[in-house]
Amino acid sequence: MATTQIGILEGHFDPNIPQILPHDRMYNIQIGTKLFKISGASLSSDGPSYFTNYFIKKDSENKCNHGNKNNNNNNNSNTSNDNTNSQSTESSRHSSHHGSPASTTSLSSMTVSATPRGFHTSNFRQSKDILFIDRSPDIFELIYKHLQGYFINIKDEVEYTMLISDAVYYNLPRLKTLLKKTEYFYTKVGEKSFKFPKDFLRRSGDTQNYFQITSESLYIDVENLILAKKLLRPPPHSYSYVPRSPDYFDMILKLLSGANLHLNDELRESLIRECKFYRFLNLEQRLIKCKIAYNPMTHGEEICLNLDKIVKRGLIIPDISTLHDLTKPIILDINRMLSFAIFPILNNTTTTTATNNNTNNNNNNNNSNSHANDPQNDPNSNIPSSNPNHLTDLTNKNRNDLNKVMMMGNAGLTPNTENILNLLKGTDDDDDDEVDVSNEDFMNLQPLKRQKLDKNTDDNSAMMAPTRDDSIWRFIDYKRPFIDDYSRELNFQMDTKKCTLIFNKLERMVCLDIVGENAEKFESLFGPILLRTQGINIQDYKVSTASQRSNSNVSQNNPMVTREILTNINTHLILPVCLSISNTIINGQLYTGNFSEFFDGAAENVLDLVDMTRTPRYTLGSHLYLSKSVWKLAIDSTSKSIVLLAVKLDAFNNIRSFGQQLEFL
Numbered sequence: 001m002a003t004t005q006i007g008i009l010e011g012h013f014d015p016n017i018p019q020i021l022p023h024d025r026m027y028n029i030q031i032g033t034k035l036f037k038i039s040g041a042s043l044s045s046d047g048p049s050y051f052t053n054y055f056i057k058k059d060s061e062n063k064c065n066h067g068n069k070n071n072n073n074n075n076n077s078n079t080s081n082d083n084t085n086s087q088s089t090e091s092s093r094h095s096s097h098h099g100s101p102a103s104t105t106s107l108s109s110m111t112v113s114a115t116p117r118g119f120h121t122s123n124f125r126q127s128k129d130i131l132f133i134d135r136s137p138d139i140f141e142l143i144y145k146h147l148q149g150y151f152i153n154i155k156d157e158v159e160y161t162m163l164i165s166d167a168v169y170y171n172l173p174r175l176k177t178l179l180k181k182t183e184y185f186y187t188k189v190g191e192k193s194f195k196f197p198k199d200f201l202r203r204s205g206d207t208q209n210y211f212q213i214t215s216e217s218l219y220i221d222v223e224n225l226i227l228a229k230k231l232l233r234p235p236p237h238s239y240s241y242v243p244r245s246p247d248y249f250d251m252i253l254k255l256l257s258g259a260n261l262h263l264n265d266e267l268r269e270s271l272i273r274e275c276k277f278y279r280f281l282n283l284e285q286r287l288i289k290c291k292i293a294y295n296p297m298t299h300g301e302e303i304c305l306n307l308d309k310i311v312k313r314g315l316i317i318p319d320i321s322t323l324h325d326l327t328k329p330i331i332l333d334i335n336r337m338l339s340f341a342i343f344p345i346l347n348n349t350t351t352t353t354a355t356n357n358n359t360n361n362n363n364n365n366n367n368s369n370s371h372a373n374d375p376q377n378d379p380n381s382n383i384p385s386s387n388p389n390h391l392t393d394l395t396n397k398n399r400n401d402l403n404k405v406m407m408m409g410n411a412g413l414t415p416n417t418e419n420i421l422n423l424l425k426g427t428d429d430d431d432d433d434e435v436d437v438s439n440e441d442f443m444n445l446q447p448l449k450r451q452k453l454d455k456n457t458d459d460n461s462a463m464m465a466p467t468r469d470d471s472i473w474r475f476i477d478y479k480r481p482f483i484d485d486y487s488r489e490l491n492f493q494m495d496t497k498k499c500t501l502i503f504n505k506l507e508r509m510v511c512l513d514i515v516g517e518n519a520e521k522f523e524s525l526f527g528p529i530l531l532r533t534q535g536i537n538i539q540d541y542k543v544s545t546a547s548q549r550s551n552s553n554v555s556q557n558n559p560m561v562t563r564e565i566l567t568n569i570n571t572h573l574i575l576p577v578c579l580s581i582s583n584t585i586i587n588g589q590l591y592t593g594n595f596s597e598f599f600d601g602a603a604e605n606v607l608d609l610v611d612m613t614r615t616p617r618y619t620l621g622s623h624l625y626l627s628k629s630v631w632k633l634a635i636d637s638t639s640k641s642i643v644l645l646a647v648k649l650d651a652f653n654n655i656r657s658f659g660q661q662l663e664f665l
Contacts, residue, residue, distance in 0.1 A: 192246035205282035205482030582646035
């Protein structure tokens with residue numbers, strides 16, 4: 001009678017046992033010092049394997065030997081014996097098909113010679129052959145339970161590694177698949193063993209992790225060595241071991257399981273480093289400290305992160321066609337402010353031409369006046385010489401007038417490029433230092449139609465320059481990898497004292513000087529996307545300066561002190577800045593004044609950064625040193641320019657304030 005096959009859904013376990021070996025026959029396998037008696041049904045449940053191939057070959061050899069022996073003896077007696085054996089075999093198979101106790105016993109192998117109560121040894125055909133394999137009997141105990149149909153509970157990474165090795169060596173296909181697709185990872189971190197579900201790492205970004213890669217490579221390595229090279233025994237394989245902190249890893253597992261932990265900044269940073277090592281990229285992003293806020297004025301969300309925690313894959317430059325509400329007063333004001341911030345750079349060529357024309361037309365009549373007013377020709381001036389082809393050639397009077405035009409926002413007027421160029425040309429007989437707003441030179445100024453951003457905007461309008469009507473500034477967005485479904489406007493924070501605001505008195509412009517790791521991070525982070533999408537080369541904003549220091553050496557052979565002059569090349573990343581909306585704290589106090597005092601009271605030598613292509617020079621200005629700052633990066637595709645919009649600044653400008661920020665060890 002044929003065996004009834006059970007229908008199995010795809011991907012589910014198949015309890016049907018193939019007919020590889022006789023199900024009712026017992027086979028002897030000795031592993032190390034322990035003898036196992038296993039039924040043909042159990043061996044066939046995971047086959048073909050090393051065991052089934054061996055016993056099939058042995059049965060075939062025994063039949064040949066038995067047939068040759070029968071030919072040399074009495075044919076009648078041999079025939080009688082064969083019939084008896086045949087009837088016994090058919091009887092046992094018949095009882096097996098009908099679910100008799102003999103059938104149940106054959107599906108659960110026996111390791112002892114005693115007969116269970118209610119069963120008869122006559123129902124089994126005992127094999128006299130013994131297969132001896134010099135392997136671990138403890139590991140084979142697990143395989144034995146697997147062949148019997150039981151679930152095997154693997155204790156740790158040592159058992160798992162040895163079980164994989166023996167499963168491949170014995171060529172047990174179902175066990176190899178179970179181990180390869182096991183629901184758990186087994187590893188040892190430090191001195192502690194861990195067994196944790198793979199389901200912990202199901203989130204996007206966590207799947208291709210350290211343990212997934214190492215477990216797959218372990219299985220492949222073992223299989224290739226044993227099967228490809230047909231080794232007599234498997235080579236020794238080390239279990240998964242990670243020389244990291246088990247305490248940190250235990251916390252990571254708790255976080256992966258959904259627990260909430262109270263983390264201070266130091267512990268958070270340590271866990272982030274651990275996540276990077278294990279390639280838990282999703283968890284890493286969830287551990288990074290960030291703040292998400294809704295801006296009711298722009299009707300959008302903003303995200304703030306530390307600069308060193310931003311990754312390039314999350315940066316997005318929004319397309320102009322996707323921007324909404326471009327005609328809102330707040331958006332128009334921000335566009336105007338950002339254009340003002342780069343006025344000396346954008347209008348460099350135009351202003352230079354106007355200044356040169358003015359100089360040529362009045363050369364004969366005003367030569368002495370020009371020399372008297374030019375700070376470069378004034379013997380009492382402390383201002384270093386600057387490039388005559390740039391805005392630094394403007395006379396002090398022109399600059400004072402220009403500053404007043406810049407601050408005409410208080411009068412409700414918006415200056416434009418033509419008005420300022422007319423002012424820069426000047427007249428010979430105008431010696432008045434005051435600028436009359438009612439002067440006919442400014443009668444064509446257009447009223448300011450946009451609403452002010454806030455009541456403090458006017459205080460900072462000294463940094464503003466004429467806006468470009470065709471400029472549409474866009475802020476870079478950020479979408480956290482593996483976590484966010486959409487991007488948000490990016491605010492990035494820099495926690496370093498290697499960022500300095502430079503106020504150029506002559507140019508009335510502000511730049512941010514970044515050096516060190518933050519400069520390298522900024523360049524590597526924003527440089528590729530700016531160059532690829534906007535054609536803006538961040539290298540154009542880099543300046544190198546040289547600094548010298550002496551190094552004293554004293555040797556025993558030469559007691560004389562030798563001094564060696566060491567020259568260091570410092571690379572600066574110089575970026576134009578808009579301070580119009582920043583919330584600024586200076587020396588621990590909220591700054592409510594206007595930034596023009598940093599120009600008017602300037603008494604320091606600062607880098608002259610109007611022309612980034614020439615050799616760096618110095619001019620008169622002042623510094624404001626930042627300890628912490630939050631910025632937005634704005635881009636104008638028309639002028640191919642970038643500007644940093646200051647959101648929040650914590651700064652100092654004296655040695656006492658610097659000392660207050662130092663902490664005791």
